[in-house]
Amino acid sequence: MMSHIVIAPVILPLLFGIVLLLLQKQPLLFQRVLSITSVVAQVVLAVGLLHRVSNGEILVYALGNWSPPFGIVLVADRLAAWMLIITALLSLCALLYAVRGTDAEGSHFHVLFQLQLFGLNGAFLTGDLFNLFVFFEILLLASYSLLLHGGGRLRTKAGLHFVVINLVGSTLFLFAVGTLYGILGTLNMADLAVKVAATPLEQVALVRVAGLLLFAVFALKAALLPLYLWLPAAYAHTTAPVAALFAIMTKVGAYSILRVYTLIFGEQAGPAADLIEAWLLPLALTTLVAGMLGAVASIRLRQQIAYLVMASVGSLLVAFGLNTSVGIAAGLYYLPHSTFAVAAFFLLADSIAKRRGEMNDKFDLGPTMAYQRLFGVLFFIVAVLVAGLPPLSGFVGKFLILQAALTHPALPWILGIVLITSLFALIALARSGSLMFYRAEPPQVSKLTTVTNTPVGLMPVMGELLSIIVLLSLCLILVVWAGPITDFTLATADQLLQPDTYVHAVLGSGAKY
């Protein structure tokens, strides 16, 4: 008897997406309620799934009851459940912010939102490489439309770049998948792990090429250094809830890197073992540097946050690149922190930009805004989170990463770069914060900026800030329960570094591995 809870997080957003598409003539309120219901249900499902797999059990769901490796399987292990819960919580916050008006700027927002979640959840759960490609395409197609939601000249330009580079990425993905299938005759990830380990010597080179092609694709999704150019413009110009949701998009790339290069090309992979070890760490470190330099050089707040997303991907992949159990565990702790912190920052930037009139989110002397102190305090908290200062979760995350790096041969590089970039983050955020809050001037009457500054009741502002506060409390939870959470991430990392349990769960305990 298979447990259907594994497929539920995939089916649910799809069904809700279809229902929302059929009900698009209904009032917006109805669609909002339906959409929020779906996301809340996904949070509940993700918690249930996390509870089921937290004892180390790996749940396998064979679609259509075709036994693996012949059919497609969905696999829920600790890592998948961890990613699902992060996605569900993040999307709930993004949606709560979106229902305050963003969803009315264009059509089909809720449909696309649900389909995006369908793609994300599917990508985290699938145990089949081609199926991963399909879910990538689903989440990308939904993200293209979400990115362009609301329209606008700059958004269209950034969207075009995003779409074209991702289409090239999809082509590369297919080339890699085709090569692997042509040599090994399977696409089931567990079966691939078995077959890669037993590759005949004359075909090792081809398998390695395919593996590295896959790395290029995942690096593109994760915005690793040479392939990051699409990210800043795309994230900076889209609407705030979409940018907040996209905080998880780069993590899909990081997740795929972690999954494929521990399971298929891990230590047990024989001649193709540790395929990307030589590449991942240097690229991650340079991404971190480039992201921080971009953040320092930014002239708009949203652009700065987009570069901070890139830097957070750098830190995350530094942790994964250590290729040890503690390193991966530190990365898995840093992942939800960076996702929630950056999402909160995007939402906050939108709230700030709305109150600065025509100055928007430019780093320039602007007018003082209503509830200046409230926003200033929130900005300060988020900045402390993102820069990784004590006592919030950013510090714990960076500390864990550095602690994991202590035994690594490249320690001086890692220590130096992570600490110096943290200083850069501090400088960049201090500069933007002081420009926007301390040096703000009272609005001049001659300009129309005063219109936006008419004080409004505190309640609407609190409603707007609800999602930000929820995201910040999630980061607080990460600090308060840091002990149990790091225990869980360590167990997850151990599970990842022992791919034989995964392989045996999927292919049956008799599989030769």
Next chain:
Amino acid sequence: MEALISLIIGVLTTCGIYLTLRGRTFPVVLGLTFLSYAVNLFLLVMGRLTIARPPVITPGMTEYADPLPQALVLTAIVISFAMTAFVIVLSLKAHLELGNDHVDGKHKP
């Protein structure tokens, strides 16, 4: 036959890459289409080129064609078709909103 197919895939990919690197949206869209043609063909031949072999179990046959690449390529075709349609509409939108068809949206004299 293998050499011819490889040559075709190679030429399609080369054209695709060249056109994708162009500065206007129309050649870029064409380039992406060429790339997807190349990869579809590539996926199809990954089941090896065979003639007159059944893809499903048939009594009295020992040699079979691999049916899976055809399923894969069908999925890939559908997806690339949808993506091409999307990118064409997006290019038209960009052309209307930016006033020209450069991928960077810049006016060139």
